[in-house]
Structure formats: structure tokens, C-alpha cells
Amino acid sequence: MREIMNYDDIRPYEDHEVNHYINVLLKDDVFQQVLYFIFQDEKKVKGVCQLLSEIRSINELQMKFMYPLIKEWIIDKTTSGITWSGLDNLDKTKSYLFISNHRDIILDSAILNYIIVNAGMNTTEIAIGNNLLIYDWILHAVKLNRAFVVKRNLPARELLLASKNLSSYIRKTITKDNMSVWIAQREGRTKDGFDQTQQALLKMLNLSNKSDFESGFRELQIVPLSISYEREPCGISKVEEIYKREHDGFVKTQEDDLKSMAFGLTRPKGRVHFAFGKPIDAQLKKFGQAENLAESIQQLADHIDTCIYRNYKLWPNNYLAADLLTDSNLHADKVDDAVRDKFSELLDDLVKTIGEGDANCQKRLFMQMYANPLLNAEKVEGSEILS
Template sequence: MVTDQKFDSIRPYRDHEMKEVFEQLMKEESFKRLLLYLFPQIPIDSFTNKLLSLKTIKEFQIEIIYPFIKDIIKKTTHGLSCEGLDKLDPSKSYIFISNHRDIVLDSAFLNILLHDHSHDTCEIAIGDNLLIYPWITKLVKLNKSFIVKRNLPARQMLMSSKLLSEYIRYDITERNSSIWIAQREGRSKDGDDRTQSSLLKMLDLSGNRNFEESFKELQIVPIAISYEYDPCDYLKAHEALLKKENPDYKKTQEDDLKHMGAGIKGRKGRVHFKVGTPIKNELKPLAALDKNEQISGLAELIDEQIHNNYKLWPGNFIAADIINANNNFKNKYTKEDVVTFHEYIDEHISRLDKSADAVFIKNTLMEMYANPVKNFYKELSRI
């Protein structure tokens, strides 16, 4: 029988481990500084006592994480909305596979919505490249995150991927706990959302040889996440410029922290989650194909739901008309929308170094906002 012990190196903490972990965190000065920054109105001793009084992970999420994320929603968005969760059975577990916009908030917002719709919160896949300090690892594992190991040698990567796959299947089928994982490694930098075949191959490592049954029991549910404004858009565009100038460019850990901060604090406009339907019956036609075709076919099924369910905002249509040098979508926005969108884009570009190629940055931003429109109408034409 498989148990938690097999997955100790990657799994989240459980209730019985909380007290010891909190005691360890209280010895970390950088963690204390974080508490003072996030909760300046609460004396550190009071907050420490509060944390140590918590008995379950659920209490930690509801009493600490939930109000914190709710405050972010109130201060940085014009509302968080959702469709589709009411059509899922709260007693069942799912793998939520979504497009990826924000390092922290995609999964945090999803857990708010799950809780508000009477579902258990899900466990969250997080890359170890973001775990810059040991205390960050402890903190995210307290918030139901499990670790995805990156940049390993080939043999170790295969072993790590197999363990990860086994853990996800164990979580779904034995612990009845839902999972959130992004459709690709890292966020989409250009708004062109595509599911990586490597993700699906990893999930398949723990299955039996029957492709249909293996993926059916995982209950994959695609989610389309749509931010009216991506607070990290200018940083992503600048990263694209740096890669254009130097193909070997890679973000530093400090860059990741900057992106996290910008994502949490930056304005987002309206945010919408459209939860799709479990992929089950659609798997049958794929069964007769070879393995690579099965994987690519499943990726297309996930992408189809994400593209079709993506909530398009006025800025998306404005950017599409700019990219295509026409006004095909002029009925989708007003003159005021155009002014607001251009003011937003110009303000974000102004945050970058004056030496940056402003034309490239602006074109990249337009593509970023226009690509969801292109994908939506491409999928629509197939119906």
C-alpha cells in the first residue's frame, strides 16, 4: 500500500506536522520580516501565538491565507468571478490544468473560489526554482503545495518525474484530494496558451498501459484564467527583449521575486476563471492512436477548452485590431476603452529603462493581449 512516507521529499505538510514547522519558521528572521511587512497592524507575538494555536492545515488556510488573498482581490482587482465550479461534484477530486499567468495568484485565486463554492482547496504544484529560501519551502508546503523538481540530469529527472506522477495519482485516487498544475512549465509569456506534452507524459508515467483508463481516473478539468490586465506584462515583454538580444539569457532568483511582488501588488482589472468539464468520453477516440498521437490529442482537448472558455476583455480586442491593422472587433470596445488601454500600456512601458527598445516592447505587449482572441476564434471556426 502506498503511503505519504514515499513522497516525503515533495509532498505538502499534514496536520500533525504543523506545530513543529511553525516553531522552525519562528526562528527565521526573514520570515518574521515578511510577517511584519504583510501584517503590519498585528504585533509579531500575537501573530506567532495565533499560528501556534492552529491545529489543521484547513484552519491555516481559512484563518490566515484566505483573508490575505481576499484583501489582494479587494485592493488590486475589479472583481474575481467564476463559471463552471457548480457543475463539478465537491465530493470528487480533479486535476485542474490551467493556463498560467501569475506565479502566486493563479492557484491562490482558484483556492478562494473552491472554498467559496464548498469544495475543498486543492494541492498546488510549484517548481523548486521558486523556493529561494528554506523558509519559503516550509511556508508553501503548509499551504498545500507539492514540489516539482527542475533542471536535473536526465536520469534523475526521469526518477523525479515518476515520483511526481505517482504522487499526483495517489492524491487523486487514494487521498481524494484535487490538484492544480499549470499546462506548461513557467508562465505563458505571449498569451498563446498551449499544453506541454511533457506534462501529460509525466502524468502517464504512473498509469497502466491503457491510455483511456489511465487518464480517465485522473479526472482532468481544464481551466481558463483571464486577467483583464496582467500586472507582470511589461516584465514579461522585457524578458522577451533580453532573450532576443541574448538567446542565453535566463532570469535570476531576484527576477522571480520581482515578478511575484509585481503580480501580487499590481492592478489586474477584472479576473475570471472558467472551469471546464472533466475530460472522459473524449479519450476513447484517442485509444487507437500511437502514444505520441494520444498525448498530442489530449493536449489539444485541454487547449480547446482553455481557448474556448477564455474570457476576452476590451483590451484583448483592441490589441487584436492593432496587430491586424483593422477594426474587425470595433463593436467589442468603446472609445473610452481604447483610451484606458493605451494609458495602461504606456504607463507600464514607462516603468522600464529608457534604453529598452520601446517599439519591440509595445509590439510584444500587443501580441500578448491579442493571442487569446486569435486562439478563441480559431477554435470557434472548428465548431
């Protein structure tokens, strides 16, 4: 008997639900405060509320409201420009599973969707952990923007059932609905700059596989995506969290996640680059011939990592941090005085923000966060990628 899945508790809102949930949002006092924070003008907020109240579909919401918002409020105000490469590897009529390194809670998927809309593709559905859905308005806002919920922190049996349902939903979205999906390579943002695909993610995706390893992953059309910010979103906050967790037993709260979302949206990010890899296809046959499923999964994870490391856009800060860590000048030709001065300011800000503790240790963590992408790229340089 065929198992029937129900996705109502995790799926995004559908067009017929859009107007209802927008009106729910507009009546939410906290959401009104968010609008005032963004637009900082009562007349503009009233205009936005009027615009939102007239929207009747997801596509209309994204094209009339989200797309201009991302461009004008995030890209124009907080970056020095965004670039991308590799989109010519993709067929605009097909759907893909974009698996990327994860640096910022909101920006990664928001900028991805801005880029692919510019390229003539539809926006993706987005995986978001339920730990981030702190308030009802956040739940409604993300589900109105094609986000589906990843349930976390469940008892073992419930987690398995939720993972099967999630896996089935992702596969259906790509293969039946012809909608692309974005998901991070790991749970939570990378805070030390060392991007690595978790086996658990690929095992979850395989739970809905009704065929062999090769066929099951081929139909997902996985595209490794390298996301590179010249200046780490919430970089100082990330180091503060690592340092305090290691030295003071710091435990992150939901409020910390909310603060990270706000900081990521508003803080300077410098230049930003998204590099799209080629869909993983022919390589899957070799991975499927491994001794067991665990080894096949690990080989696929390693391949995704290699693609992400190799395509990652390295900035002067990455080279400078590596030289500072090793007290060398190996990459001096890629760093000018202005970069050195600015990075020194960031290190001073880091120590002032944390306020106490071992300043040298804190600076080292900060430098490692910037150096690790370079070290990973050098590690896979010259390594073979099967085609």
C-alpha cells in the same frame, strides 16, 4: 514485485508537522519582514504571529489565515472583482486534476482555492517548481499550504526517476486520498499570452498509468481551467524579459522569480475570471485509438488547449490589442475611449520601464500578449469538442 514510492521529499506537510514548521517560520527574520510588508503595523503583525502559533492543522491554517488573506489583501485590494463559471460541471464530493493556463506564479492557484472553498469544496494540492523555492521560508510556507514540489533541471536519469515519483504522487493524491490537484499546463508562466499544453506534462502524468491510455487518464479526472486576468499580472515585466532575452541574451535569475511573485501579488489586475471546463472523460476513448502513444498524448493536449481557448474570458484589452496589431477596427464596438486611454498609458509605462531599445518592437510584444487569447479563441471557434 511492486515498486514502493517515497514522497517525503516532495509532499506537503501533514497536520502533525504544522505547528513545528509554523514556529520555524515565525523565527525566520525574512518571514517577519514579509509579514510587516503585508500588514504594515507592528500590532497587527503581533496578532498574526499569535494566531499562527496556535494553529494545529492545514485546514485551520487555510481557513483562519490564508482564506481571509487572499480575500482582503489580494482580491479586495488588487482586483476589480473575481467571477467564475462551470463549477456546476463538477461533483463537490469528487477529486479532480485541474490543468490550467499559467499567468501568475502565486495568484493562479491561490484564487482557484478561494473560489472552490466558496463553492463548498476542499482546497487543492498545488504543484510548484523547486526553482521557486529560493529560501527556506518559501519552502515551509508553500508546503504548509498543500504544495508539492516539482523537481527541475536534473540530469536525464534523475529527472526520469523524479518524474515517475511525481506522477505516482499525483495519481495517489487524486484516486486514493480524494484530494484535488492543480498543475499548470506548461513549465513556467505564459509570457506572450499564447497558452499551450506541453506534451511533457501529459507524458509525466502517464508514467504512473498501470492500465490503458483511456482508463489511466480517466481516473485522473482532468478538468481544463481557463484563467483570465483583465490586466496581465506583471505584464510589463513579462515583455521586458522576452525583449531582453531576444536582444541582449537576458538570463532569468531566482531573484527575478521572487520579484515576479511580489509584483503579481501587489499590482492591479482588473477583473479576473476562472472558467471550469467539463471533466475529460468520453473523449479519451477516441484519443486512445490513435496510431501511437505520442499521437494520443498530442490529441489530449490539443483538446485541453481547445477547452481553455474556448472558455477564456475575453476583455476589451484583448480586442483592442488585436485591432492595434492589424491596424483595423474589427472590434471597435467592444472598446470604449477609457479602455483606449488606459491601454495607451500601459504602453507608455512599458517603454519607460524597459528604458532602451526598440520601442515599437516592445509595444508589439505587449500587444501580442493581449491579442493572442483572442486569436486562439477565434482559431477554435466552431471546432468540434467531443462529448
